[in-house]
Amino acid sequence: MTPRALLSRASAALLSALALACAAPSDEAGNSTTGGTLVVVAPAEPRSLLPAIGEASQAAPILASLYERLADIGPTLETAGDAGFTPRLATRWQWSSDSLSLAFTLDSTARWHDGHRVSAHDVRFTFRVYTSDSVATDQGSLVSNIDSVAVVDSSTAVFWFKRRSPQQFYDATYHMYIMPAHRLDSIPLGRLAESPLARDPVGTGRFRFARWDAQQRIEIVADTTHPKGRPYLDRVIFSIAPDFGAATIKLFAGEADLLENIKPENLAQVARTPTLRVVDNPAMQYRFLGFNLRDPRNPTQPHPLFGDVRVRRALSMAVDRERVVRNAYDSLGLVALAPAPRALIPDTTAFTGLPFDLARARALLDSAGWTDSDNDGVRDRNGVKLAFDILAPNSSPAAQRLTVLLQAQFKAVGANATPQLLEINSLSERVDERRFDTYTGGWLSSPGLVGMRQTWTSTGDGNAVRYRNPVFDAAVDSALTTFDRAASRRHWAQAFQQILDDAPAIWLAEPRVFMALHRRFIVPPTRPDGWYTNLAEWRVDPAQRIDRDRIGLGGAAR
């Protein structure tokens, strides 16, 4: 070996050692605090890894790790104003004097994973994608208050709003992951899904994309050059297991470390498995039984049963929700208070729901003219029986249990409910076309309850029961648009009281969600907006490392 080659090798070795020393900080025991592999069992394969196209729940953890927003919402999920937000791609922002425009200054050190600098053009391009008619994205309607995005210079993007609202900052930041214009703007927006980046994404997050084995796994690895610092973990592998039984086999066989949404029947087994622990995964969801307020055969007419508020209130009072929830979810569910999870309701004591009261329920049905004229146990009026269907998905054991329990409770007041268990697409079609009497549904709420307009107001297209009440609409609108926090709480209380009184649905349960996680992971508290929010802060206890944690960031065969 020549002296020159020797020198070259020595330099390379020294540089490698330095790089390792920089990349892998050590704790007092001398163990590296970075490194480790997290294998997550994913219930479905994402359709795409382009934000705006692939933002379904199965893509959410990966997108949140690969891409960044301009700013991130704080742990309290406060949507009003900008106080709770932390800078991400933007280092600072400036409101105009009339608050109708907001200028973001981008982080000058921010780079795409291919090395290009992040620029204001990326921000403008992203807004164009999210609001394009050619891209069917479910976030589009949520940014409708933003009129346009202008580029002042390469590091300054200005958002122009149509009107002032407390959620302006939230609208500008929460719904959009910034996308790389330099890689996508030559592609017609209608063909964006066919872009190579849909399956080989380039982002700015603290993890970068590594590989996607179709229908098997998606792997992301630590970006060791990220200006905000590398994540503790070396890699996260999302191992795709659409069958829940197979997913649990994978978990209990030690082939995976995390299974989200573990079922109640598996909790005991997790508790018995020494390597696993149960982690509370607070989710902002609630379930309900919705009454169709319009006649499915003639939507111009009220529903023959549920068009009458007395019937809806009576059926609501006929349900002992405490018992129903306990039977359906055991201790893993809470009785829902209103059409929102209690964590998002500003004041849960400011309104009262309908009580469980069989005597009042029967009296209310009597007063509405529903009596059991032929003594067959089912009430009737003018020859019409108080009989209806309950649609439920056949894929959800909890929903099935709910329908059977509801059927029994309705029977006690002389209502004949027939559960109809449908394949999920059939159920969705029936609900979309409003061809149902009642259905068991559920919503994942957005921070700040901004999704209330879409789900329950008269203009919301998620309002499948066709509930219409201008008082409720106005209260929701006022609650979401006022800058006065106390007034907002009052408006929310009024809105919840109104919808509870109108009883377009029976608010049944807030299921508690748990995930099973390998004990070697040290994780910050999980947040309601996603267990993966702080994924870069997850780490492995050096003393408990297993083989797959020791691989390091060396190259893999592709």
Place this chain on the structure above:
Amino acid sequence: MLRLLPGLATRLLQGLIVVFTAATLAFICLELAPGDQATALGEQVPLAVRERVRALRGLNDPLPVQYLRWMRDIVRGDFGWSVSQQRPALPVLLEASTNSLMLVAPAFVLSLGLGMLLGAWQAVHAGTWRDRWSGRLTLAVYSVPEFWLAFLLILFGHGQLGLPATGMVNDMHAYYGLLDRLQDRLAHLVLPVITVTLVGIGIFSRYQRSSLQDVLQQPFVRTALAGGLATPRVRWLAWRAALLPVLTVAGLVLPAFVAGVVVIEQVFLWPGLGHTMLMAIAARDADVVTGCVIIGSSITVLGALLTDMLRVLVDPRLATGVSRIEPTER
């Protein structure tokens, strides 16, 4: 074999019609089923967005228009676009078929070979306790639901022997060396292949036993034995004569193996053709579903064709139209 050629052309044409009809039926069934690609996006996606998806993908067009569009693309060799995987359907189908073959090919060969051996052994020992108990055992294994059999094998194979329980390869496969990668791939094949093989043995052994037992009772066997031919030689000749029913059923079972081991694929997380089709049906992914049907029906046609050719090889009289030995007078 040359005599088969005119018939072969006819059979291929018939096969084409079968494939076309099956694919058309699959297309129509999927269109008539409740919901579409937009519905399958889920309730959390706003209705307006789902309506826009329908408009963008032409899902509101009349069924004949959609059908003609699909047919035009198929004729051009364009299998369309997988909406559930957001990529062309052809690579989806090719990957799924390859995965299926990796599982099914060894399982088919093993189950055919072992099933024929077991069936022949049973036929030779017909009526004895060995025949009765082995018959009961194979029937029991065949009758057990596939998923249960798979779970049992996982319990034993993973729990006791440490074999991989799920997947085609370990999630860390890409970081292994060449030999480790090969070992990993083979280890992941063990449990699913054994599951499919056990099911297959139940089928083939019963056919083999039944047909060989029939042949062993034929007069020519008694004559051969009485004439002093060695027993192994006679059994060999009888086995050859008893092959036809087994080959016939093998040709029919092969496509069922390729596209029909859905449950086993689900339990072992093996993304084969059946698993892919199931996922595609749930997502109303029409192009992938019809593609899977085209592949499945093509394999059925080819399986039947291959069986016919093998039958002729085994019994050349079939090519001449003489289906059985006519008694001749001397």
